[in-house]
Amino acid sequence: DQQVKQNSPSLSVQEGRISILNCDYTNSMFDYFLWYKKYPAEGPTFLISISSIKDKNEDGRFTVFLNKSAKHLSLHIVPSQPGDSAVYFCAASGESTDKLIFGTGTRLQVFP
């Protein structure tokens, strides 16, 4: 069973516009959520995280929103830049474990 789901395999956005990447989870015991960005032939790079006690965390152009009742989180990138083109993974962890549970990823393409 997939505990963390990213239902959109790809997203294409024009430069300067907002990119919104979505993630759903099923396990209510998750208490920390992260977004990682991955370029080809590189390991995932940490982008931004949010604790389950918050509903929003912002870092520059990146904002993560958490809706616990809906078990849904989203990553907003604004304004989008061509260098943001990568695969974005949503991940979650719980208090009783350090392992990260990843979604299947969304490939973002930002075109000029």
Added chain:
Amino acid sequence: GAGVSQTPSNKVTEKGKYVELRCDPISGHTALYWYRQSLGQGPEFLIYFQGTGAADDSGLPNDRFFAVRPEGSVSTLKIQRTERGDSAVYLCASRLAGGPPTYNEQFFGPGTRLTVL
């Protein structure tokens, strides 16, 4: 460099052979993780070390997979009697310290691409 390094970057082997994959974590990081990423999937947890001991090995798929971290730094993932289904990118990550409350993120290496023919 100061990042997580993994060797080799690519490994091609034949079905039934034994392979070892190495991970050098960031200096001072006590927690080390192994993940496996198959094509079109996200990274899948294999095992987690806190220091020298395996704190959670629940993700190892079967007893052909084994990992060690004898001195609490470098780790080796060992796969016996490789099968074609083992083909994937094996990722290693390290973290300053495990556990809450202040979360510190996992830093990933570039991975080892394993191909079993």
